Amino acid sequence: MTLAHPFNPDKLKFVIYSAKNHQLPNLNFAQSNGEDPLRVQEFYEKFRAGKQLDNELVYVLRYEEEWIGFFSVIFTILSKGDVRTPERRVIDANGTLRGLLIHKIGIDQKYRCFGIGKYILLFCIGLGKSQGNDTQVKIIIFETTRSLAEKIYHPKYKFRYVVKDKKKLVWVYKKIC
Amino acid sequence: MSNKLPFLQDIISDNDEYLLILGCTFDKTDDLDKKFILESVDFYEKHKHDSGSSI
Numbered sequence: 266m267t268l269a270h271p272f273n274p275d276k277l278k279f280v281i282y283s284a285k286n287h288q289l290p291n292l293n294f295a296q297s298n299g300e301d302p303l304r305v306q307e308f309y310e311k312f313r314a315g316k317q318l319d320n321e322l323v324y325v326l327r328y329e330e331e332w333i334g335f336f337s338v339i340f341t342i343l344s345k346g347d348v349r350t351p352e353r354r355v356i357d358a359n360g361t362l363r364g365l366l367i368h369k370i371g372i373d374q375k376y377r378c379f380g381i382g383k384y385i386l387l388f389c390i391g392l393g394k395s396q397g398n399d400t401q402v403k404i405i406i407f408e409t410t411r412s413l414a415e416k417i418y419h420p421k422y423k424f425r426y427v428v429k430d431k432k433k434l435v436w437v438y439k440k441i442c
Numbered sequence: 443m444s445n446k447l448p449f450l451q452d453i454i455s456d457n458d459e460y461l462l463i464l465g466c467t468f469d470k471t472d473d474l475d476k477k478f479i480l481e482s483v484d485f486y487e488k489h490k491h492d493s494g495s496s497i
Binding site for chain 2: 274275277278279280384386387388389390391392394395422423439440441442
């Protein structure tokens with residue numbers, strides 16, 4: 266898609282979704298090859314239809330006058346399993362750390378290639394950092410394809426990742442403290 | 443909030459109370475990370491008031 270003016274991230278709006286207040290359009294979250302390995306479309310159709318989501322906050326994204334995507338976040342508590350952590354400070358004394366899970370990220374096909382994923386990450390990390398000392402988020406985690414992790418999240422933003430069973434999908438994470 | 447989220451279980455298993463991250467490692471925060479995190483905080487501060495807007 267070509268925009269009339271260069272993409273301006275200041276024009277992005279991050280709006281907390283409310284089924285009562287927002288009527289969202291049909292958007293296409295499939296990859297360019299038509300696949301949707303992260304089942305983003307299914308999730309979008311579910312909350313758009315008004316189905317309740319447990320413990321999850323959905324932000325919908327607007328650019329100028331158009332809805333262009335969404336993401337959902339969950340605050341959770343993680344604990345150390347067989348974790349080899351060179352830096353123990355991220356783990357609390359009781360072996361737990363607070364994390365922000367970005368459950369789903371969806372950007373409409375027309376708005377790919379503007380780097381919007383980066384701005385979602387910036388917003389989420391800022392959201393995590395804005396929590397008080399007692400509830401400070403120390404890790405951001407989300408699921409994505411191995412290809413994106415290898416091409417973007419790891420080399421550009423130094424996220425680490427763990428390959429899932431199916432090998433095509435990974436969990437990407439970053440310490441933010 | 444519940445920590446028993448089924449979509450997490452392939453990386454994380456639960457022990458009734460908490461979730462486990464398996465195989466994660468953490469690097470020390472360097473200047474690039476710090477810059478990215480500062481950029482995040484600035485970006486969030488600029489956009490946090492969008493949240494409640496009644497569009």
